[in-house]
Amino acid sequence: MEITKAVFVTSAVSNDGIPNEDHLPEFMFCGRSNVGKSSFINALVRQKNLARTSQNPGKTQTLNIFLCNDSFYLVDVPGYGYARVSKSIKEKFGKMIEEYVTKREELKMTFLLVDFRHKPTEDDILMYNFLKYYNLPVTVIATKSDKVKNMDRKKNKEKIKETLNLSAEDSFIVTSSENNEGINLVREKISNYL
Ligand SMILES: Nc1nc2c(ncn2[C@@H]2O[C@H](COP(=O)(O)OP(=O)(O)OP(=O)(O)O)[C@@H](O)[C@H]2O)c(=O)[nH]1
Numbered sequence: 001m002e003i004t005k006a007v008f009v010t011s012a013v014s015n016d017g018i019p020n021e022d023h024l025p026e027f028m029f030c031g032r033s034n035v036g037k038s039s040f041i042n043a044l045v046r047q048k049n050l051a052r053t054s055q056n057p058g059k060t061q062t063l064n065i066f067l068c069n070d071s072f073y074l075v076d077v078p079g080y081g082y083a084r085v086s087k088s089i090k091e092k093f094g095k096m097i098e099e100y101v102t103k104r105e106e107l108k109m110t111f112l113l114v115d116f117r118h119k120p121t122e123d124d125i126l127m128y129n130f131l132k133y134y135n136l137p138v139t140v141i142a143t144k145s146d147k148v149k150n151m152d153r154k155k156n157k158e159k160i161k162e163t164l165n166l167s168a169e170d171s172f173i174v175t176s177s178e179n180n181e182g183i184n185l186v187r188e189k190i191s192n193y194l
């Protein structure tokens with residue numbers, strides 16, 4: 001599947017702010033701050049600046065909704081694990097994502113982004129278990145593969161799967177928004193669902 005049309009719809013701070021009267025399926029991209037969620041969405045839709053990205057963590061601060069091919073939504077959410085965000089903001093982000101994940105019937109599949117260079121953090125493990133608890137299909141996306149040496153790929157892959165205790169039914173895809181590795185596999189995941 002190609003995403004031939006992708007438009008920003010709105011930013012929301014709660015489920016009520018997301019218009020979806022047609023009940024189109026929604027796909028969420030979550031993960032640590034700076035892991036590359038917004039860049040990944042841009043790679044997926046082949047647009048440079050649809051989702052706003054930054055070198056500094058903490059860029060995305062709301063649920064950002066993009067309508068694709070007039071038939072489904074991609075949802076970009078604030079990252080977690082960013083030390084310099086105040087406690088009250090962290091709680092606000094946490095509540096926003098929790099409400100979205102637990103109450104949103106249109107949310108059909110989730111993508112958990114982790115950095116391919118590093119062992120998943122405690123927050124990553126919590127997020128993965130949280131999504132599993134709500135019976136949401138999870139695809140783990142390892143990001144920034146362009147920064148990983150060939151000789152380290154196998155080792156890093158195993159480390160991530162093992163640390164998250166990845167279930168057999170969940171997919172794991174190595175990707176790069178720089179050179180587009182794996183991006184097609186994620187488009188396929190979405191089109192298989194559709
Ligand atoms: N080399 C490389 N850099 C990447 C890749 N994906 C993202 N980046 C860089 O990582 C930084 C963070 O990217 P974002 O997409 O803004 O990250 P985010 O997860 O949306 O961050 P928050 O909105 O703060 O939660 C930017 O400097 C991107 O250019 C990748 O695949 N390869």
Ligand SMILES: [Mg+2]
Nearest residue numbers: 037038059060
């Ligand atoms: Mg972002």
